[in-house]
Amino acid sequence: MARTTLGIESRHRSRAPFIIGDDVAYAIDPELAAAVHMLPELDLTDLPTARKGMEELTRELGEVDETGLSITERTTTRADGTELALRVYRPDDAAPAAILAIHGGGFVIGSVDADHPRNVRLAKETGAVVVAVAYRLSPETPFPGGLEDCYTGLEWLAGHAGELGVDLDRIAINGYSAGGGLCAALALLARDRGGPRICFQYLGVPEVDDRLETRSAREFVDTPVWKRPLAEISWDSYLGEGKRGGEDVSPYAAPARATDLAGLPPAYVSAMEFDPLRDEGIAYALKLIDAGVPVELHLFSGTFHGSSLLAYAQQAQRELEEEIVVLRRALGL
Secondary structure, three states: OOOEEOOEEOOOOOOOOOEEOOOOEEOOOHHHHOOHHHOOOOOOOOHHHHHHHHHHHHHHOOOOOOOOEEEEEEEEEOOOOOEEEEEEEEEOOOOOOEEEEEOOOOOOOOOOOOOHHHHHHHHHHHOOEEEEEOOOOOOOOOOOHHHHHHHHHHHHHHHOHHHHOOOOOOEEEEEEOHHHHHHHHHHHHHHHHOOOOOOEEEEEOOOOOOOOOOHHHHHOOOOOOOOHHHHHHHHHHHHOOOOOOOOOOOOOOOHHHOOOOOOOOOEEEEEEEEOOOHHHHHHHHHHHHHOOOOEEEEEEEEEEOOHHHOOOOHHHHHHHHHHHHHHHHHOOO
């Protein structure tokens, strides 16, 4: 049965291993292709409805097993005097390491609540303290508001490391999609400001290039979950109308534009085969490598943006399990 979520009904697609677009057949993994029709279809032209739909979907997923964790709501103060909300996940036997978690959502949707199951899993399976940042969304708060919130969250984490039992040399940042892009930007910002040390950046399918000129960005106009038209809305909301693709876009907004990546933390970058963000993520990983930054890059075949939502599928399980392995190794756990 079709279900209304994120502002539009889910579309039923063929259960064959090929998802047929307007001009091309996408050779999606058969196990994933069989369940594409279960995933919500995003409509970012109506953000209030999309945000409400995400809240409803989060509630439908039910309660999360929080056994073994202490979860607290914290706040800190932004430079303008307003409050920034944080949520801290501390395992009962927490290791002296931390992960700053930055949610995805194309800069325009998503929340700490929506990412709650993900953050519970990160804390439980890595053993690290997880701090999730409730950054402000666009277009109400365009760049650099959301990024500055993430930086404020990083400063709070570093400033409370003693209280949390965290080693200042063992703080990683983790994000998926727009969250991955914000992590990449945060690593640049922390380096350039001489801010808290980040030991590792996990960039899951990062959204880092507003120009949308890569082959995948140009061709994938009807792929599941995320597609070029959504990317256009995302960047127009984050940067402001008429700025996307222009000459004066800051590398802190679109890290793919950065010309100096030297001295950044080691990174893991993932990319999904049928995702508009695929090529910009790969290109960013290669730029990091060229700058002498240790990088692990993994392109998951037969996948699409957000295919890890189908957690029972083998490819999704590989992605989720690898995330934990990578973070534990990076944090010395």
